[in-house]
Amino acid sequence: MGAFTRILAHELRSLLADRIVWIAAVAVLLLTGYGVHVGARSADAQRAQVTTALEEEGARYTELASAMREIRNGTASPSPFQDPTRPYVAGRARGQRYAVLPASPFQASAVGQSDLIPAVVPVTLDGADPRSTREEIENPVHLLSGPLDLAFLITFLLPLLALAVSFDMMSREREQGTLALLLSQPVSARSIVVAKLLARWxxxxxxxxxxxxxxxxxxxxxxxxxxxxxxxxxxxxxxxxWLGLAALVNVTGRDSSRNAVALAFAWLVFVIVIPAGVQISAGLLHPVPSRAELVALEREEVRQVQEQASAVLAQYFDDHPELLPEGSVDEVDFQTRAFAVNEEVRQRLAPVRDRYREGLESQNEWVRSLRWLSPTILAYGTLLDLAGTGDARMARFESEVARFHAEWVAHFEPMIFGNRRLTPEDLSRVPEWRFLEEEESITLAALPGLLGLLLMSGLILALTLAFLRDGGDRRWTP
Amino acid sequence: MLRHIVRKEVRETLRDGRFRWGAALVGLLLVLSLAAGFAHRQDVQRSHDAAQAMSWSQWLEQGDKNPHSAAHYGIYVFRPVSSLSLVDRGVDPYMGVSTWLEAHYQNPFEHRAVQDTPAMARFADLTAATTLQLLVPLLILLLAFRSFSGEREQGTLRQVLSLGVDPGRLAYGKVVGVGVALSILLVPAAALGALALLVAGPGGGAVDGEAARYVLLLVTYLAYFSVIALLAIGVSALAPSSRAALAILLCIWIANGLLAPRLASDVARNQVPLPTSMEFQAAIQTDLAEGFDGHPDRATRQAAFRDSVMAAHGAESPGELPFNFAGLSLQAGEEFANLVFDRNFGTLAERVGDQLELHRRLGFLAPHLALRSLSMALTGTDPAHHERYAAVAESHRRLIQQILNDDIRDNSRFGETYIADGSLWAAVPEFEYQGPGVRWALAGQGTAVAALLFWLLFGAVLARAGAATVARRA
Known part of the structure; x- marks a missing residue:
């Protein structure tokens, strides 16, 4: 057995003999179990929510088909506002479909954004937006606290545990007087540090x-x-x-308590200060306007468009003369007018809505470009991406919902302007929601994060070893 | 003697590189977070004010129409932002910013600001409050963990005690010493906060009595820092070594500041479950359609109301009544719906309140929970303040319905088309909100205050006991 393996084995033995390590192990087991439970419960809740919504949709469509048959047979004649054979009625609440975000196959590992962005978004002619859909009821203090999930434990607490077992990995040897003994062995200072690191890692x-x-x-x-x-x-x-950082601090030759304080500050800087700085600067540099503006503007646009409703409609039939029903624009019914007004308002507001999306995108972009400043930002982002609860998947869900909504409007538009009536058979042609997971892109998305972390830990280790170039700093060797 | 102990502690602390670095870092963060909080608050308040003014002018200029159409058109109101939110934003980003006051429905508040932020925002939400609640205590721990154990290890403790110093006084002297050293950081920060508040001005009327609230906020944080310093010095005296003292204190810090808020949420969720949004809306619809607590279903209700009005006026049909029955009937519908909303929203608010009271009770186990509750209450950013605003907005909605329905009743005839003009819209008072004072804010915080006092007492006992023990051992 080489000297290196002997040191490694000895380190492991002495770590396992330490009561603190065992206490920490029990804490890790308990907290991890709890964290996974929290994540799994949240993922299950999302699955249940999705299932409930889809069941409701299925039942509604069955009911819709039979209502349509009754109208065709002449056994029922509802008012135009309740009549599901009218495309304007079917395209709104009566026939709405849900755009749903299924829980990912690894969602138990991180709650991420999933408790803030609704996973079930009703898609109607009036619109569809995951970020302005009615939210799930939740105590706001609970949202503020955030979940105790696995991602939190890994990013916040694992570093503290790593520092706790390694802040005195070399300094203690010196303080106990065993360092001189250790260095007198036929083994380099570098091997000692690497063996100690490897055992802890x-x-x-x-x-x-x-x-x-x-x-x-x-x-x-x-x-x-x-x-x-x-x-x-x-x-x-x-x-x-984190272990590399502890080793680096240790080989600079300070005493254990100084190391502990220095590492606590390092934790503070990398885990709290830098992420907060990145986030605060993102908010200041790329502000997302308050939704209050949108609410008031929407109403203003509706008023203006309604005043010019006839002009809007005339413009539309000018563009699509083939859809003009028998007669003139004057005879176009109320629902066609309402649809034309809605569409016009939606188009006018598109640039305003885009400001929210663009603001958020630039914030995400800013965070992405500064994530190299702290391994915590890198690790957290990658963990959320792996769990499918991070910004990337949420943005994809959002754009898929927008695409589906456009498809939805395009499906009903010619029927509304053509003043057509739907039959039960038409229901099977109504666009259906699909969300394809991009499994291979998950790996690709995780790669930069992994590479960044590899680079950071490699750099720290290289620095540590460089310090020990000639057997270590004079202050370090006894 | 106490003066000497304090002076020695302060001098030693100020000479300590750890303190200088730590204080510089925390000080920088405090200044940055106060500045960011100030900018954010001004920005949000401005846009809410603008949106509210816009919504009001839209109401006034909606043109001639039937009053019930106007009731459906409604008014949007936007939550004002407390100026004290520059210190503690509380649950502000997690609450909807506006609600729609329309006929027939009490709408929940919508658009949480946090939905328009990256995932990082929640993870790295650094406000002055988080700096004060998490980082300053960490600084105190790092300053104080060696206060007794270090002196014992260096052998100076025996010398000091041999001078006949009372160990209890020694402990308190050390606490005061930490306090005086920290005040170099915290007093300018408090002054800066006061200055920012003055510049921000009252505006929006989200809260009243800002000055009193701010002073009590300072007292609360002072009490919390004292608790942490007392605990740190007590543990430092009782722990076998500085190393063990630091380990124990860091574990306490993690459990208190990082784990407790998350665990408390889970406990509260399990003890007092909330309905899902779907269940909640369905319950309201069921109550409206089928009645509750002996109230009959909608059709029976409407028929009974019609019959009673006819009988009271000896009329055969609504057309014979001396007023428009439609207005009376609409108002009766509103009043029944109000009972339903009071019942459902009331129960929901009660349950959320129960959850929060549970958090405060858990403050006896983790003082951070008590501090957080008090801090949010004093800055006017806790759920209770939001609940109060929502209640005032809802009563304004009811007032609008009453005015419009009364107008239909008195100024139109049953079955005839009726169009009202702008003078009626102007007869509706503009929505104004007057925020509550500090007395109201603290009314629900008894448990949190008690928990904080309990911890002060516990800390004092621990520090004294620790000092006595360490003196015996030395």
Whole structure:
């Protein structure tokens, strides 16, 4: 057995003999179990919400078909506002479909944005927007606190645990007087530091990944294999960064308590200060206007368009003469007018709505370009992307909803202007919602984060080893 | 003697590089977060004011129409933003910004600002409040964890005690020493906050008595910092070594500041479940259609009302009545709906209130929960302040319905087309909101105040006991 392996084995033995390590292990197991439970519960709630909505939609469509048959048979004659054979009625609340965001196969690992952005968005002729759909009822203080999910534990607490077992990895040897003994062995200072790092990294990695895997298995949460592998990569590299940082501080030759305080500050800077700075600057540089403006503007546009409703309609039939019913524009019924007004308002407001989307996109862009400043931003973003609850998937959901809504309007538009009546058979031609997961792009999206973390931990390790170039700094060696 | 202890502690702290770095960092964050909070508050308040003025002029200029059409057109109101939110934004980003006051329905508030932010925003939501609630306590811990254990390890503790210093006084001297050192950071920050408040001005009327609220806010944070300093010094005295003291204090900090708020949410959610949005809306619709608590269903209700009005006036049909029955009937519909809303929204608000009271009770286990509740209440950014605003907006909605329905009743004939003009819209008073004072804000916070006092007492006992123990051991 080489000297290196002997040191490694000894380190592991002494770590396992430490009562604190065992207490920490129990805490990790309990917290991880709890965190996975929180994530799995939230994912299950989302699944239930989606199922309820789709069931309601199915039942409504069955009811719609029979109502339409009754009208065709002449057994029922509802008012024009209740008549589902009119495309304007069918395209709104009576025939609305839900754009739903299914829970991802790894959602139990991070709640992310999923408790803020509704997963069920009704799509009607009037519009569809995940960010202005009526939200789920929740105590706002709970939203403020945020969830105790796995992503929180990994990004916030795992670094503290890593620092707790490593802040005195070298300084303690010196303070106990064993460092001189250790360095007198036929083994380089670099090997000692690497062995100590490796022992701690191995222990914490196995502990946190094992706890997460066990908890995920126990809760029966759905886990996609490749996502879990990438997740392990993030955890391993993030852990590597913090342990490397502890080693770097240790080889500068200060005493244990100074190391502890320096590392606590480092934690503060990387986990809290830099992310907050990035977020605050994103808000200041790329402000998203208050939704209050949209509410008031919408009404203003409706008033203006309504005043010119006839002109709007005339313009429309000018563009689509083939849709003009028998007679003249004057005879176009109320619903056609209402639809034309709605469409015109929606188009006029499109640039205003775009300002929200663009504001948010530039904020995301800003955060993405500054994520290299802190491994925490990198790790957190990547963990959310893997769980499918991050900004990227939410933005995709949003744009898919917009696309589906456009399809929806395009489907009903000619029928409304052509003053057609729907038959039960037409219901099967109503556009249906599909959300395709882009499994291969998940891996691609996680790569920059993984590479960034690899780079950061590699840099820290290289710095540490460079410090030990000639057997270590004079202050470090006893 | 106490003066000497304090002077020694302060001098030592100020000479300490850890303190200088830490204080500089926390000070910078405080200034930045106050500035960002100030800019954000002014921005949001301005846009809410503009939107509200726009909505009101839209109401006035909606043109001639039937009053009930106008009732459906309605008015939007926008929540004012407390000027104190520059210190603590509380749940503001998580609450809808506006509601629509229309006929027949009490609408919930919509558009949470947090929906228009990146996922990071929630993770890195650094306000002056989070700096004060999380980072200053961390600074205190890092300053104080060696106060007894370090002196014992260096051997100076025996010397000091041999001078006949009372260990209790020594402990308190150390607490005061930490306080004086910190005041170099916190007093300018408090002054800066006061200045920002003066510049921000009252505006919006979200809260009243800002000065009293701010002073009490300072007192609350002072009490909390004292709790942390007392705990840190107590633990430092009782722990076997500085290393152990630091480990224990950091664990307390994590459990108190990071884990407790999240765990408390889960406890509250389990103890007092809330309905889903779908269930809530369905319950309202069911109550409206089928009645509740002995109120009959809609058709029976309407028929009974019609019969009673006819009988009272000895009329055979609505056309014979000396007023328009439609206005009376609409108002009766509103009044029944109001009972339904009072019942459903009332129950929901009660349940949310119960959850929050649970958070405050858990403040006896984790003082951070008590502090957070008090801080949000004093800055006027807690759910209770939002609830009060929503209630005032709802009573304004009811007032609008009453005025419009009375007009239909008195100025039109049953079955005939009736068009009212702008003078009726102007007869509706403009919505104005007067925020509550500090007494109202604190009314629901008894448990939080008690929890904070409990922790002060506990901290004092711990520090004294710790000092006595350490003196015996030395």
């Amino acid at each position: 191995g222990l914490l990695f196995v502990l946190s990944v094992g706890a997460a895997a066990g908890a995920l298995l126990l809760t029966g949460a759905e886990v996609a294999g490749d996502r879990f592998v990438l997740w392990m990569g993030v955890v391993g590299l993030y852990l590597g960064f």
